[in-house]
Amino acid sequence: MSEMYVSGQSGIGRLIQALAESGHRVIGPVVRNEALVYDEIDGVEDLPKGWTDLQEPGRYRLEQRGDEKLFGYVVGSASWKQFLNPPETVLWSGTVSPDGFMTDPAPEPPKYAFFGVRPCEVAAMGVLDTVYGSDNGTPSMGMRTATREQTFIVAVNCVEPGGNCFCVSMDTGPAVKGGYDIAITEIVHNGNMRYLIEGGSKAGAKVLEGMVNLEEPTEAELEARDSSLAEAAANMGRTLDIEDLPELLKGNARNPRWDSIAERCLACANCTMVCPTCFCNTVDDNLSLDGTQATRTRKWDSCFTLGFSYMHGRPMREGVGARYRQWITHKLATWVDQFDEMGCVGCGRCITWCPVGIDITHEAAAIRRADLRDTPIGIGGFA
Amino acid sequence: MATLIEPAVIDQMTPIPFKVRSVREELSHTFTLELEPPNGDFTFEPGQFTMVYAFGIGEVPISISSSATREATLLQTIRRTGAVTHALGTLKSGDYVGIRGPYGRPWPMKEAKGRDLLIIGGGIGLAPLRPAIYHAMENRDDYERVVVLYGTRTPDDILFETELRRWGDRTDITTLITVDAADRGWYGAVGVVTRLIGRVGFDPSNATALVCGPEIMMTVTAERLMEGYSMKPQSIYVTMERNMKCGIGVCGHCQFGSKFICTDGAVFSFDEVGHLFDIKGV
Numbered sequence: 001m002s003e004m005y006v007s008g009q010s011g012i013g014r015l016i017q018a019l020a021e022s023g024h025r026v027i028g029p030v031v032r033n034e035a036l037v038y039d040e041i042d043g044v045e046d047l048p049k050g051w052t053d054l055q056e057p058g059r060y061r062l063e064q065r066g067d068e069k070l071f072g073y074v075v076g077s078a079s080w081k082q083f084l085n086p087p088e089t090v091l092w093s094g095t096v097s098p099d100g101f102m103t104d105p106a107p108e109p110p111k112y113a114f115f116g117v118r119p120c121e122v123a124a125m126g127v128l129d130t131v132y133g134s135d136n137g138t139p140s141m142g143m144r145t146a147t148r149e150q151t152f153i154v155a156v157n158c159v160e161p162g163g164n165c166f167c168v169s170m171d172t173g174p175a176v177k178g179g180y181d182i183a184i185t186e187i188v189h190n191g192n193m194r195y196l197i198e199g200g201s202k203a204g205a206k207v208l209e210g211m212v213n214l215e216e217p218t219e220a221e222l223e224a225r226d227s228s229l230a231e232a233a234a235n236m237g238r239t240l241d242i243e244d245l246p247e248l249l250k251g252n253a254r255n256p257r258w259d260s261i262a263e264r265c266l267a268c269a270n271c272t273m274v275c276p277t278c279f280c281n282t283v284d285d286n287l288s289l290d291g292t293q294a295t296r297t298r299k300w301d302s303c304f305t306l307g308f309s310y311m312h313g314r315p316m317r318e319g320v321g322a323r324y325r326q327w328i329t330h331k332l333a334t335w336v337d338q339f340d341e342m343g344c345v346g347c348g349r350c351i352t353w354c355p356v357g358i359d360i361t362h363e364a365a366a367i368r369r370a371d372l373r374d375t376p377i378g379i380g381g382f383a
Numbered sequence: 384m385a386t387l388i389e390p391a392v393i394d395q396m397t398p399i400p401f402k403v404r405s406v407r408e409e410l411s412h413t414f415t416l417e418l419e420p421p422n423g424d425f426t427f428e429p430g431q432f433t434m435v436y437a438f439g440i441g442e443v444p445i446s447i448s449s450s451a452t453r454e455a456t457l458l459q460t461i462r463r464t465g466a467v468t469h470a471l472g473t474l475k476s477g478d479y480v481g482i483r484g485p486y487g488r489p490w491p492m493k494e495a496k497g498r499d500l501l502i503i504g505g506g507i508g509l510a511p512l513r514p515a516i517y518h519a520m521e522n523r524d525d526y527e528r529v530v531v532l533y534g535t536r537t538p539d540d541i542l543f544e545t546e547l548r549r550w551g552d553r554t555d556i557t558t559l560i561t562v563d564a565a566d567r568g569w570y571g572a573v574g575v576v577t578r579l580i581g582r583v584g585f586d587p588s589n590a591t592a593l594v595c596g597p598e599i600m601m602t603v604t605a606e607r608l609m610e611g612y613s614m615k616p617q618s619i620y621v622t623m624e625r626n627m628k629c630g631i632g633v634c635g636h637c638q639f640g641s642k643f644i645c646t647d648g649a650v651f652s653f654d655e656v657g658h659l660f661d662i663k664g665v
Contacts, residue, residue, distance in 0.1 A: 322664025
């Protein structure tokens with residue numbers, strides 16, 4: 001393990017300052033319009049001190065905790081994919097002339113420091129790194145790759161999981177498992193707010209070495225950190241049984257459960273918008289009125305919309321049940337065939353932000369209870 | 384000459400300008416663009432496709448219909464169905480289109496060496512098969528019997544008709560055409576394309592079938608070859624189609640079970656995808 005430091009809240013402020021001084025746009029959690037969002041932060045005073053979020057299926061409320069915790073919440077609706085892979089990205093723009101068309105130079109990628117990234121969200125970035133990986137030397141998502149490579153990640157371990165969290169099932173938390181530059185654990189020790197800080201990369205170690213007034217943690221503080229994380233792991237709001245799950249879902253393409261979900265699902269696409277790993281997108285081509293300037297924009301898309309599967313005048317996935325089946329089967333089953341891991345990190349956002357509270361863990365369990373693989377209806381799997 | 388300014392971050396979504404050398408009307412709704420690669424250099428394999436971009440209008444996946452070795456230009460045969468294909472249909476010689484690619488897994492021309500080739504097309508499905516037919520003719524000794532079976536709706540819908548007739552005159556390949564509905568001037572076969580299979584000699588135990596057409600035509604053809612001729616699904620290849628937006632496996636639109644049609648296909652052996660045809664809404 002790399003060297004561990006400890007500080008009070010002032011040390012957190014100095015860390016934000018150090019990242020800003022080294023040329024980063026520091027993005028962190030802030031409370032705005034009664035919601036927790038990620039936006040630019042200037043210092044520790046911008047963090048959601050004393051706030052927590054209560055999460056249940058289809059329900060999200062911010063409440064005052066009555067303490068001084070900076071990281072006493074779980075996650076808001078928006079994930080970090082909004083910065084690495086924005087909802088709308090200009091892929092290229094260009095000008096047409098009689099000699100063909102020329103593309104404009106691409107803008108410089110922004111240099112971000114993400115402050116307060118939850119372990120499940122760090123894992124989600126890794127999942128998308130695999131999806132967008134390069135197979136022929138050119139990154140498939142050039143701007144995302146360039147932005148990601150120079151993004152500094154300050155992870156914050158979870159000591160208070162939310163009601164819809166299941167990172168333990170997905171093995172992504174509550175302690176961050178790599179892919180970060182600095183990791184912070186917030187503990188209350190002898191009535192004081194203490195922050196255990198460790199480097200996870202050379203860049204992270206360098207930033208920490210340059211900081212003054214970081215202390216060496218006491219044994220008791222280290223123990224408090226470990227016990228807080230162990231307690232968090234034992235307090236997950238939900239569990240997802242992943243044993244044999246890919247085969248289970250693929251073998252239940254004709255399960256009548258999909259029809260029952262279709263009766264509740266509004267096909268609103270909220271789950272795919274808030275999901276930190278959902279990557280489906282579409283492109284929009286626009287032309288200036290005089291016909292000389294073209295812009296191609298990549299936009300988030302969702303497998304829940306009717307237009308997503310549209311071809312030759314009709315959608316291929318007409319029923320909502322087929323669309324939910326596509327989504328959950330992709331997340332938990334076919335994603336494994338495609339990328340050797342699941343496309344779910346257990347953040348619980350899709351449960352919280354579903355207007356009717358459809359719960360991915362609950363639906364997977366329902367399919368498991370009504371497994372049709374050994375019946376005639378189960379013949380012929382999905383993948 | 385068009386120059387492509389190298390963007391600071393090259394993204395695979397940036398199209399390269401290709402000059403239109405000629406436009407050929409094939410059928411009432413189908414045309415072929417002949418395109419010049421910017422450096423005269425474009426390599427692909429039979430069965431691959433490109434993303435063809437009409438400036439400012441949009442982009443569509445189109446299979447390549449020319450020989451992979453013979454010409455320096457690229458042929459793309461397109462049916463007018465939507466805004467982009469209609470825009471492409473108004474292009475003239477000297478205009479430009481954007482091209483990305485080639486993408487996708489090609490027809491198994493190497494794997495089929497030493498075997499009978501059974502090439503079965505329906506409608507515009509003949510276009511992606513034509514590079515495979517050219518390949519077989521250019522490397523005739525690599526294969527045993529080469530059979531081309533083509534079915535289309537009416538005698539007016541026969542794609543590449545002059546060429547099909549020319550192939551029909553050759554002794555080293557067998558070419559048969561059928562139409563679903565004929566008029567008085569038609570003296571050829573009438574009926575679905577699977578009915579032609581029984582009229583040609585081939586060795587089902589040592590044959591590779593390349594099938595391209597509407598999904599239902601491919602399913603029926605594959606089933607006929609398996610049930611009627613005991614061909615293994617591993618020896619039957621089909622090409623799949625979805626409304627793909629990227630061609631490089633990142634937009635998610637073309638998922639078919641575990642497969643990304645753009646990168647895992649579009650050519651699949653029937654044992655890879657056959658079971659998915661039975662499930663509604665995959």
